[in-house]
Amino acid sequence: GAVITDSKGSNAKPVTEAVTTAADRIVATDPPSTNKPSGNVSPEVKKGPTLTIPKGIEAKAGEEFTFKIEVSDNPGFHGLIVWLDINEKYFDLVSFKSGDPDSSNYEDSDVYNYLEFTEYTKEGSKDLKTLIMMYFDMNVKQLTGDVTYATITLKVKEGTPAGEYDLAFDTVQDADRAQGNTAETVDGKTIIVPLKNTYVNGSVIVK
Numbered sequence: 001g002a003v004i005t006d007s008k009g010s011n012a013k014p015v016t017e018a019v020t021t022a023a024d025r026i027v028a029t030d031p032p033s034t035n036k037p038s039g040n041v042s043p044e045v046k047k048g049p050t051l052t053i054p055k056g057i058e059a060k061a062g063e064e065f066t067f068k069i070e071v072s073d074n075p076g077f078h079g080l081i082v083w084l085d086i087n088e089k090y091f092d093l094v095s096f097k098s099g100d101p102d103s104s105n106y107e108d109s110d111v112y113n114y115l116e117f118t119e120y121t122k123e124g125s126k127d128l129k130t131l132i133m134m135y136f137d138m139n140v141k142q143l144t145g146d147v148t149y150a151t152i153t154l155k156v157k158e159g160t161p162a163g164e165y166d167l168a169f170d171t172v173q174d175a176d177r178a179q180g181n182t183a184e185t186v187d188g189k190t191i192i193v194p195l196k197n198t199y200v201n202g203s204v205i206v207k
Contacts, residue, residue: 048075049198083132115134
């Protein structure tokens with residue numbers, strides 16, 4: 001497979017819940033080891049974009065807060081998948097919006113029109129909801145440059161202890177899976193090239 005495995009994550013393995021410590025790790029994965037692309041899919045894997053969640057967002061128990069997943073260092077892609085973990089022991093999902101609803105051309109943007117998401121609870125997980133977000137343009141039009149991938153609003157549950165909590169990407173997406181696709185023209189033919197992305201976690205500080 002070049003881009004994306006089952007978008008509902010049916011083959012995902014259980015993972016442990018996100019820790020409630022400062023989020024400062026960067027997840028950069030190795031190329032898919034078991035994929036054996038053929039035909040118009042390149043055996044090479046290129047460096048993909050960086051996806052970042054902001055750190056140090058502040059909120060109080062009972063309050064809502066909104067953050068954006070930003071794409072930078074983007075070489076271009078027509079397919080991109082992101083898994084985001086939400087610890088339901090401390091947070092509720094209020095809303096999800098593809099792209100940046102604050103932009104002037106929001107409903108005309110590619111991200112608004114080509115990104116979908118689904119909620120998923122992995123077997124064996126506890127207090128953990130995963131948002132699986134998938135951008136895919138079947139016309140293989142490349143989305144380039146910096147862009148807001150998604151805008152997410154969470155609510156801090158009443159009684160949540162003060163402290164810093166991870167807003168973390170789920171590393172299940174890194175295991176033997178392409179994280180996105182770009183396209184190149186070689187000898188007059190369009191070749192699909194898998195991408196290896198970099199994921200930078202963020203955090204929220206509950207006062």
